[in-house]
Amino acid sequence: MANTATLHNLRVTLSDSDRVVYESFELRIARHPSEGLPYMLTRVLAYCLFWEADIAFSKGLSEPDEPALWVRSLDGRVKLWIDIGRPSAERLHKASKAAERVVVCTYQDPRILQRAIAGERIHRGEDIELVAFPSSLIAELEALVSKRMDLEVVITGGQLYVTSGGITSDGAISREPLVA
DSSP, X not given: OOOOOXXXXXXXXXXXXXXXXXXXXXXXXXXXXXXXXXXXHHHHHHHHHTOOTTEEEOSGGGOTTSOSEEEEOTTSOEEEEEEESOOOHHHHHHHHHHEEXXXXXXXXXXXXHHHHHTTOOOTTGGGOEEEEOOHHHHHHXXXXXXXXXXXXXXXXXXXXXXXXXXXXXXEEOEEEESOO
């Protein structure tokens, strides 16, 4: 019998003073059996970091031609394509042609992805933003994951503070171009 997705219900309070965004929302996340906790947590943090009214999780791992997150315009155009982890150069090339803006969020050393795609042809590769969340922050949050969680996410001055169950983890958000 195939494994089923694990459902996580999160109540999030977001305070992003860098963008003047203050929101509260609930997220229902289906974590695919092949999706590790670092990947899921990076999806959640990316959702918070790039929150806007129309941001949504796509079908994700079950639909290989869609990003982990996206923002679509009313006419169906992809305004923002957010991939997680280490997407291939070919995938980023297609994404950059399909979307106005492409961002890759990772929980690993960003140089790993930069080395992997070095010399590859990527449409508008210099415009793709690479955002790295500290691996230590992700590791601390992994220990707190449960099926029902309350998260307080604070972003200020490029720093990320995440509180759950009275425990706060923090770290600096690294932002740089994917291709120099």
